[in-house]
Amino acid sequence: MKPKRILLLGATGSIGTQTIDVIDQHPERFELVGVSAGHQEQKLKEIVDSHPSIQCVGLAKKPEIDFGDVQLFYGEGAMENCIKETEYDLLVNATVGFRGLKPTLASIEKGKDVALANKESLVAGGELVNEALERNGVRLYPIDSEHSAIFQCLQGNSTKEVKRLIITASGGSFRDKNREELKEVSVQEALAHPNWAMGQRITIDSATMVNKAFEVIEAHYLFNVPKEKIGVVLHKQSIVHSMVEYDDHAIMAQLGSADMRLPIQYALTYPERLPLHEKHPLDMLLSRTLDFKAMDEERYPMIKIAYEVIEKKGNLGAIFNGADEEAVQLFLSGKISFLQIEESIVQALLNSAYIEHPTYEQLAKSDQEAREFVKMYWS
Ligand SMILES: NC(=O)C1=CN([C@@H]2O[C@H](COP(=O)(O)OP(=O)(O)OC[C@H]3O[C@@H](n4cnc5c(N)ncnc54)[C@H](OP(=O)(O)O)[C@@H]3O)[C@@H](O)[C@H]2O)C=CC1
Ligand SMILES: CC(=O)[C@@H](O)[C@H](O)COP(=O)(O)O
Numbered sequence: 001m002k003p004k005r006i007l008l009l010g011a012t013g014s015i016g017t018q019t020i021d022v023i024d025q026h027p028e029r030f031e032l033v034g035v036s037a038g039h040q041e042q043k044l045k046e047i048v049d050s051h052p053s054i055q056c057v058g059l060a061k062k063p064e065i066d067f068g069d070v071q072l073f074y075g076e077g078a079m080e081n082c083i084k085e086t087e088y089d090l091l092v093n094a095t096v097g098f099r100g101l102k103p104t105l106a107s108i109e110k111g112k113d114v115a116l117a118n119k120e121s122l123v124a125g126g127e128l129v130n131e132a133l134e135r136n137g138v139r140l141y142p143i144d145s146e147h148s149a150i151f152q153c154l155q156g157n158s159t160k161e162v163k164r165l166i167i168t169a170s171g172g173s174f175r176d177k178n179r180e181e182l183k184e185v186s187v188q189e190a191l192a193h194p195n196w197a198m199g200q201r202i203t204i205d206s207a208t209m210v211n212k213a214f215e216v217i218e219a220h221y222l223f224n225v226p227k228e229k230i231g232v233v234l235h236k237q238s239i240v241h242s243m244v245e246y247d248d249h250a251i252m253a254q255l256g257s258a259d260m261r262l263p264i265q266y267a268l269t270y271p272e273r274l275p276l277h278e279k280h281p282l283d284m285l286l287s288r289t290l291d292f293k294a295m296d297e298e299r300y301p302m303i304k305i306a307y308e309v310i311e312k313k314g315n316l317g318a319i320f321n322g323a324d325e326e327a328v329q330l331f332l333s334g335k336i337s338f339l340q341i342e343e344s345i346v347q348a349l350l351n352s353a354y355i356e357h358p359t360y361e362q363l364a365k366s367d368q369e370a371r372e373f374v375k376m377y378w379s
């Protein structure tokens with residue numbers, strides 16, 4: 001069997017690094033043919049040097065170091081140029097933010113499957129992505145742990161028989177605090193996720209529950225399930241990664257350690273399962289407790305927004321994500337407080353013009369305007 005040629009966007013990040021680990025565990029099955037990153041050029045260079053199969057490299061700006069004998073793209077359009085110029089079988093989109101949508105669409109238009117970590121592609125552009133998938137006969141494989149769990153639980157069954165998808169939420173860094181206590185929290189505390197080691201943006205999104213709101217929207221577009229059939233339950237151990245309840249009340253769950261290597265590998269090897277080296281695989285023969293608690297929408301108001309975005313669609317997902325991206329940056333740089341992230345999102349949604357059937361260009365404009373709005377709001 002010929003190795004699957006992988007083009008990896010966001011190679012220097014949390015998902016990117018773990019994707020390379022999975023690829024390196026199975027050199028006979030995968031070949032890394034292209035990588036892109038933002039600003040960590042030294043880290044990217046080390047990846048390129050240790051993977052001679054890499055032919056194409058993308059960076060956010062012109063690098064100061066020499067990348068040698070590869071095709072190099074930088075600046076605006078670097079990821080799309082890598083997609084255009086590289087011969088690959090599967091795109092792994094592990095870049096963060098709205099910038100991930102354009103390469104997702106470009107790969108689909110090229111007729112190449114996508115293993116998707118970049119949930120923003122679906123939050124901001126779910127309608128466009130699904131139209132493009134259908135038009136090009138291309139598949140999307142979820143990497144997000146909850147969606148991988150649901151995908152695994154759906155194997156052998158039809159989504160027509162699904163009573164509901166049950167997405168688990170850890171509750172994030174502040175799950176033991178009430179809203180009054182949230183007024184005083186620090187950036188450092190917010191970045192201390194109880195279970196997962198992830199990039200900064202998604203870690204803050206877990207604490208605000210924006211991540212879970214995004215995951216509700218992501219599930220709607222990935223599995224074509226109406227919003228009434230998508231629920232969220234608090235599960236502080238992050239062992240049950242999500243569940244599918246069927247019409248006969250059978251509930252299928254996927255359990256595992258808090259390690260993204262399994263969902264990444266499954267997206268790369270589907271429908272096969274390969275051996276995987278994890279540091280601490282889950283051992284269910286040891287005693288453990290699994291807690292489940294109903295979602296509290298007063299404590300976590302961001303969850304409700306997900307259902308409004310699914311109902312009204314249009315450019316609301318792009319505004320939701322754009323406002324959050326900007327607000328998280330302002331919070332990380334100490335310019336606004338934790339609760340002001342929520343306020344940024346609510347105000348941006350209230351003050352932005354609604355577009356019912358946006359093009360990609362209109363989504364990009366809505367994203368930009370939501371960011372500008374948040375910057376102005378706090379200036
Ligand atoms: N981490 C996790 O466990 C999970 C993550 N996800 C999703 O996966 C995606 C990636 O998350 P995560 O790995 O945590 O994020 P990280 O912040 O760790 O990594 C982000 C990647 O995107 C790159 N990047 C940043 N800015 C740019 C830019 N301007 N142009 C091109 N590339 C850029 C970064 O490059 P550089 O660092 O070189 O600047 C880095 O390689 C997100 O959408 C997230 O929601 C989903 C589930 C779990
Ligand atoms: C690993 C992963 O998929 C993250 O999205 C994770 O689920 C975050 O956890 P919570 O948002 O449940 O805190």
Ligand SMILES: [Mn+2]
Pocket residue numbers: 144145146215
């Ligand atoms: Mn997740």
